Amino acid sequence: MLIVQKYGGTSVGDVSRIKNVARRVVKKHQEGHQMVVVVSAMGDTTDDLIKLAREISDNPSPREMDMLLSTGEQVSVALLSMAIKSLGVEAVSLTGPQAGIKTDEVYSKARIKFIDCSRLRAELGAGKIVVVAGFQGLNDNNDITTLGRGGSDTTAVALAAALQADLCEIYTDVDGVFTTDPRVVPTARKLEAITYDEMLELAHLGAAVLHPRAVECAKIYGIPLHVRSSFNNNPGTIVKEETDMEKNMVITGITFNKNVAKLGIFGVPDQPGIAYMVFKMLAERNINVDMIVQSSVRNGVNDISFTVAQDDLRKSLETIEEIIKVVGATGYTHDAHVAMVSVVGAGMTSNPGVAAMMFGALADENINIEMISTSDIKISCIVKNHEAEKAVRALHKKFELEEMGQCHCCAS
Amino acid sequence: MLIVQKYGGTSVGDVSRIKNVARRVVKKHQEGHQMVVVVSAMGDTTDDLIKLAREISDNPSPREMDMLLSTGEQVSVALLSMAIKSLGVEAVSLTGPQAGIKTDEVYSKARIKFIDCSRLRAELGAGKIVVVAGFQGLNDNNDITTLGRGGSDTTAVALAAALQADLCEIYTDVDGVFTTDPRVVPTARKLEAITYDEMLELAHLGAAVLHPRAVECAKIYGIPLHVRSSFNNNPGTIVKEETDMEKNMVITGITFNKNVAKLGIFGVPDQPGIAYMVFKMLAERNINVDMIVQSSVRNGVNDISFTVAQDDLRKSLETIEEIIKVVGATGYTHDAHVAMVSVVGAGMTSNPGVAAMMFGALADENINIEMISTSDIKISCIVKNHEAEKAVRALHKKFELEEMGQCHCCAS
Numbered sequence: 001m002l003i004v005q006k007y008g009g010t011s012v013g014d015v016s017r018i019k020n021v022a023r024r025v026v027k028k029h030q031e032g033h034q035m036v037v038v039v040s041a042m043g044d045t046t047d048d049l050i051k052l053a054r055e056i057s058d059n060p061s062p063r064e065m066d067m068l069l070s071t072g073e074q075v076s077v078a079l080l081s082m083a084i085k086s087l088g089v090e091a092v093s094l095t096g097p098q099a100g101i102k103t104d105e106v107y108s109k110a111r112i113k114f115i116d117c118s119r120l121r122a123e124l125g126a127g128k129i130v131v132v133a134g135f136q137g138l139n140d141n142n143d144i145t146t147l148g149r150g151g152s153d154t155t156a157v158a159l160a161a162a163l164q165a166d167l168c169e170i171y172t173d174v175d176g177v178f179t180t181d182p183r184v185v186p187t188a189r190k191l192e193a194i195t196y197d198e199m200l201e202l203a204h205l206g207a208a209v210l211h212p213r214a215v216e217c218a219k220i221y222g223i224p225l226h227v228r229s230s231f232n233n234n235p236g237t238i239v240k241e242e243t244d245m246e247k248n249m250v251i252t253g254i255t256f257n258k259n260v261a262k263l264g265i266f267g268v269p270d271q272p273g274i275a276y277m278v279f280k281m282l283a284e285r286n287i288n289v290d291m292i293v294q295s296s297v298r299n300g301v302n303d304i305s306f307t308v309a310q311d312d313l314r315k316s317l318e319t320i321e322e323i324i325k326v327v328g329a330t331g332y333t334h335d336a337h338v339a340m341v342s343v344v345g346a347g348m349t350s351n352p353g354v355a356a357m358m359f360g361a362l363a364d365e366n367i368n369i370e371m372i373s374t375s376d377i378k379i380s381c382i383v384k385n386h387e388a389e390k391a392v393r394a395l396h397k398k399f400e401l402e403e404m405g406q407c408h409c410c411a412s
Numbered sequence: 413m414l415i416v417q418k419y420g421g422t423s424v425g426d427v428s429r430i431k432n433v434a435r436r437v438v439k440k441h442q443e444g445h446q447m448v449v450v451v452s453a454m455g456d457t458t459d460d461l462i463k464l465a466r467e468i469s470d471n472p473s474p475r476e477m478d479m480l481l482s483t484g485e486q487v488s489v490a491l492l493s494m495a496i497k498s499l500g501v502e503a504v505s506l507t508g509p510q511a512g513i514k515t516d517e518v519y520s521k522a523r524i525k526f527i528d529c530s531r532l533r534a535e536l537g538a539g540k541i542v543v544v545a546g547f548q549g550l551n552d553n554n555d556i557t558t559l560g561r562g563g564s565d566t567t568a569v570a571l572a573a574a575l576q577a578d579l580c581e582i583y584t585d586v587d588g589v590f591t592t593d594p595r596v597v598p599t600a601r602k603l604e605a606i607t608y609d610e611m612l613e614l615a616h617l618g619a620a621v622l623h624p625r626a627v628e629c630a631k632i633y634g635i636p637l638h639v640r641s642s643f644n645n646n647p648g649t650i651v652k653e654e655t656d657m658e659k660n661m662v663i664t665g666i667t668f669n670k671n672v673a674k675l676g677i678f679g680v681p682d683q684p685g686i687a688y689m690v691f692k693m694l695a696e697r698n699i700n701v702d703m704i705v706q707s708s709v710r711n712g713v714n715d716i717s718f719t720v721a722q723d724d725l726r727k728s729l730e731t732i733e734e735i736i737k738v739v740g741a742t743g744y745t746h747d748a749h750v751a752m753v754s755v756v757g758a759g760m761t762s763n764p765g766v767a768a769m770m771f772g773a774l775a776d777e778n779i780n781i782e783m784i785s786t787s788d789i790k791i792s793c794i795v796k797n798h799e800a801e802k803a804v805r806a807l808h809k810k811f812e813l814e815e816m817g818q819c820h821c822c823a824s
Contacts, residue, residue, distance in 0.1 A: 015467045049487070055427045056491050057498040064497070067505050068490035071483035075461070078480035079468050085476070086469040093479050098554060119554070142510060142531070 001166040002124070003028060006038040006134065006156035010173040011230035012076050013043035021171075021230060022083035025129055029089055034124050036163065038134045038156040039080055041072025062107035066136075066146045070096070073133035073152070081131045091129040094119065096136030096144070101155065103137035103145045110137060110145035112154065115162035132159065150211025157214045161221035168223050170210060171230035176237035177202065177209055179401035180254040184389045187402035191252065193238045198252045199225075201344040201378045215239065250354060251345035251399040256388045258339045260290070261313040262370065263320060264305040267330030274327050278304060281326070285319050287312045291340065291373045291380060301330070305371055307382065310336060338370060339388035342380040343395055355379050361398035367391050413578040414536070415440060418450040418546065418568035422585040423642035424488050425455035433583075433642060434495035437541055441501055446536050448575065450546045450568040451492055453484025474519035478548070478558045482508070485545035485564070493543045503541040506531065508548030508556070513567065515549035515557045522549060522557035524566065527574035544571065562623025569626045573633035580635050582622060583642035588649035589614065589621055591813035592666040596801045599814040603664060605650045610664045611637075613756040613790045627651065662766060663757035663811040668800045670751045672702070673725040674782065675732060676717040679742030686739050690716060693738070697731050699724045703752065703785045703792060713742070717783055719794065722748060750782060751800035754792040755807055767791050773810035779803050 005025065012018050021039075029035045040046075049068050053060040060068075077093035084091035100116030123130045134152025139145050147154050153170060160168035174182075175190050177199065182188040194202070196219035203212040210227055218225050218239065228236025268274055275294065282289055291307045308316050313336055320332050348354040358379055362369060367390065371382035383391050396402065417437065424430050433451075441447045452458075461480050465472040472480075489505035496503035512528030535542045546564025551557050559566050565582060572580035586594075587602050589611065594600040606614070608631035615624040622639055630637050630651065640648025680686055687706065694701055703719045720728050725748055732744050760766040770791055774781060779802065783794035795803050808814065 015464065018468065052427065052487075052491065053494060056430065057494045059498075060494045061497050064490045064494045064505055067493070067507075068487060071486045071490075074483045074486075075464075075480060078476045078483075079464065081479075082465060082468045082472045082476045085473050086471075093476055095479075095556075144507075 002034045002036070002163060003167050003169065004036045004038065004156050004160040004163065004165045005169045005171060006152055007040065007171045007230055008152065008173065009040040009043055009045070011171050012039050012080065015079075017230075018042075018076075018079050019083050022080060022087055024230065025080075026084060026087045026089050029129055035129045036120065036124070036159055036165070037080065037129060037131045038152055038159065039073065039076040039131065040134050040152040041069075042076055042079075045072040045075070063143060066107045066110075066144050069146050070133070070136040070144045073135050077131045077133045081129075084129050084131070089129060090127060091131055092123050093131045093133070094123075095133045096155065097138035099130075099132045099159070101137035101158070103139050103147070105139045105141070105145075107143075107145055109148035110139065112137060112147070112158045115158060117162050120159070120163060147213075150213065153211040153214030154217060157217040157221075157223055157225070160223045161217065165223070167226065168218070169226045169228060170214075171228060172209055173229065173231065174209060175229045175232070175234050176227050177239070178253070180392055180396050181256070184256075184392050185254075185396045188396065189401055191237045192235075193240065194252055195346050196239060196241060197377055198344055198346050199239045201342070201375070202253050202255055210239070250347040250351045251343050251401065252347075253344050254342065254392055254395050254399070254401065255344065256339055256341045256392050258385055258388050259310050260307050260338050260340050260382070260385075261310045261316070262305065262307050262335045262338045262382055263313075263316055264303060264333045265320065265323065265327075265329045266303050266332065267301045268304050269328055270300045270302050274302075275304065277327055278323055279306075281323050282308075282316065282319055285315055287316050287319065291371060291382065293371050293373060307338070307340065307371070335370075337385040338382050339385045339391075340380050340382055341388055341391045341395065342378050343399065344378040346377050348377060348379070357398060358395060361394045362391055365390055365394045367394070414446040414448070414575060415579045415581065416448045416450065416568050416572040416575065416577045417581045417583060418564055419452065419583045419642055420564065420585065421452040421455055421457070423583050424451050424492065427491075429642075430454075430488075430491050431495050433492060434499055436642065437492075438496060438499045438501050441541055447541045448532065448536070448571055448577070449492065449541060449543045450564055450571065451485065451488040451543065452546050452564040453481075454488055454491075457484040457487070475555060478519045478522075478556050481558050482545070482548040482556045485547050489543045489545045493541075496541050496543070501541060502539060503543055504535050505543045505545070506535075507545045508567065509550035511542075511544045511571070513549035513570070515551050515559070517551045517553070517557075519555075519557055521560035522551065524549060524559070524570045527570060529574050532571070532575060559625075562625065565623040565626030566629060569629040569633075569635055569637070572635045573629065577635070579638060580630065581638045581640060582626075583640060584621055585641065585643065586621060587641045587644070587646050588639050589651070590665070592804055592808050593668070596668075596804050597666075597808045600808065601813055603649045604647075605652065606664055607758050608651060608653060609789055610756055610758050611651045613754070613787070614665050614667055622651070662759040662763045663755050663813065664759075665756050666754065666804055666807050666811070666813065667756065668751055668753045668804050670797055670800055671722050672719050672750050672752050672794065672797075673722045673728070674717065674719050674747040674750045674794055675725075675728055676715060676745045677732060677735065677741045678715050678744065679713040680716050681740055682712045682714050686714075687716065689739055690735055691718075693735050694720075694728065694731055697727055699728050699731065703783060703794065705783050705785060719750070719752065719783070747782075749797040750794050751797045751803075752792050752794055753800055753803045753807065754790050755811065756790040758789050760789060760791070769810060770807060773806045774803055777802055777806045779806075 081091040081093035103110035134155040178188040199215045225239040293305045369381045493503045493505035515522035546567040590600040637651040705717045781793045
């Protein structure tokens with residue numbers, strides 16, 4: 001088999017962990033598999049480099065940031081390749097550019113355009129384990145780009161697609177994808193399998209285990225992903241087109257995101273093109289808007305509410321001041337500290353009443369719902385920030401996602 | 413003017429020093445010069461990376477070492493470029509490969525084959541300050557190579573040659589090239605000018621200020637070098653083909669190297685090809701032999717003495733055991749702790765008696781000379797390790813190299 005493995009920053013966080021990864025990779029190689037290994041930067045390297053850049057400049061050039069940050073993964077691939085070689089197996093490290101990963105021009109969040117696999121195939125053909133720097137590529141200017149946070153996942157999946165790999169394993173520091181965050185709900189259960197769409201919703205909504213772009217890419221190319229821990233040999237979670245075991249489950253998982261601020265604009269004229277103008281002005285300032293809710297018309301005016309990341313709140317408020325003048329709205333409001341709680345599951349399309357069940361569970365706990373948004377496979381509610389964990393626990397219990405056979409009295 | 417500047421690791425050792433370099437570079441740019449800036453890795457970065465590699469493997473692959481070490485300079489160029497941009501001037505950082513620096517295949521001590529200047533010229537033409545990572549290039553396999561210690565000096569000089577720069581400034585943490593080490597002889601004087609050949613001898617003999625390969629390259633292409641401090645605006649030392657002010661000086665400088673071990677082989681048969689065999693066997697084991705002295709023939713046998721770096725002594729002794737058997741010598745001796753003291757000066761060719769003056773000065777101090785070797789512009793003596801500084805002080809005084817107008821009683 002041709003296997004692509006990806007190890008995150010925690011899995012290569014120090015010398016002994018790098019040696020551990022080397023042993024895992026070599027073992028698979030010795031079982032007769034061709035191995036491509038994608039690695040992230042060691043531990044906090046990326047954050048340390050970002051800190052250094054901020055000391056130099058408040059607003060560092062994105063091109064230079066990519067030049068800077070790409071060194072983190074380059075250190076990892078060199079060290080892992082050394083560690084593999086010291087176990088007596090031939091290995092070669094490749095930067096993203098050397099691995100033929102071509103991206104668009106957008107520094108700091110480039111998208112992969114295509115992968116020229118010639119070097120990869122040549123090295124694999126020579127019997128080597130190929131260690132590729134995640135998170136990076138080369139644009140048409142011959143400049144280094146990075147793929148943004150979670151980019152190493154995307155690198156792994158894109159390589160698996162380009163090489164038509166048989167399997168893509170994403171190694172992380174947890175055992176797989178859980179029904180919700182086990183730190184909040186101790187009875188959270190590891191999922192054996194999940195569909196791409198469910199994983200996408202979970203990933204978008206704050207489950208840090210796998211980056212949404214990687215899931216999208218896996219879905220498009222039909223690459224099965226195996227999300228598992230690099231610290232043990234437990235089976236993890238398989239992400240694929242259709243799941244068998246759990247397809248009768250209405251709800252697959254519950255996510256929450258506490259880095260949310262809520263904004264509302266009152267008295268927006270009910271005219272075509274107004275919403276476009278509002279969100280165009282926000283987009284032009286690079287403010288990423290998440291949930292958008294527009295209330296029904298009252299006397300020819302609308303209220304528009306939306307959420308942004310808390311970091312973007314100040315910039316958003318400045319933009320809103322302008323927006324109000326441009327569109328002729330009457331005022332605005334904001335809440336800097338809310339949270340989004342979501343239930344996700346492919347089964348909910350054929351199960352009416354999931355929303356009612358969700359709202360009921362929250363009402364039972366006396367949790368007020370400030371905004372609601374739904375898609376085919378998820379329902380999200382905005383609640384007070386400090387009530388997020390309580391909401392997650394209530395929903396996890398309501399939808400019966402607890403680990404079977406575990407004592408429920410430990411769950412509180 | 414087109415100016416190439418090189419800043420060493422100490423000059424970019426932390427954020428405030430990087431900002432200082434940015435201000436210096438921008439000032440020159442604003443005076444109307446085109447600027448290419450070569451930088452080394454920050455402070456101890458390279459040593460830290462080497463340490464990390466040694467924790468992974470006793471004998472890390474040279475290719476992977478180059479992959480690893482080249483990240484150090486990449487961090488520096490990104491940060492310096494950010495710092496320049498934050499001063500409002502356009503800048504672009506380039507890795508060695510991006511700057512078009514093509515090398516041979518020899519990892520960890522690659523030699524530059526040629527430089528494709530197209531990108532450099534395009535960026536300069538666009539009015540940008542170009543910041544180039546020193547110490548690195550790309551070989552024909554599209555793999556990153558490093559040029560070995562002092563490689564950033566070589567990068568700067570090679571770029572100056574390829575771009576036909578008007579000036580190449582080497583910034584370091586001292587004010588220039590001194591008649592000898594000011595830490596040993598406080599009256600050591602900064603030289604205003606020095607020839608390439610003198611600088612080569614000084615560089616080879618332990619003056620750490622400029623790498624010999626860089627001087628060789630500057631000599632071949634006739635690039636004048638200005639060695640000066642990045643911490644002040646004092647004029648430094650000009651290295652060029654002919655010096656004016658100091659051409660009447662017999663001796664330019666005095667160097668010493670305490671990392672020397674001496675070996676002697678007795679009773680080597682006086683036959684053609686024997687010396688070749690001895691030094692071939694040492695070279696095959698990558699032992700770098702410095703001074704070689706062969707005594708005159710006595711009864712058809714010779715004594716051959718030579719010096720090596722102290723690190724290579726153990727390997728040298730093992731090799732000598734073999735050599736003795738192969739060439740049929742009678743025995744060997746060694747001294748692990750000697751030092752080489754040298755006087756250097758282009759003027760000595762036309763000034764007989766320099767050697768006698770040197771030997772006399774050492775005799776006056778009761779310092780025994782264990783080996784002597786001479787070239788056109790230098791005389792080197794091996795002395796006891798602990799007498800090296802005393803020898804340097806005596807010679808510095810004898811050849812009247814003291815700073816003019818400085819109180820000589822401070823010199824002891």
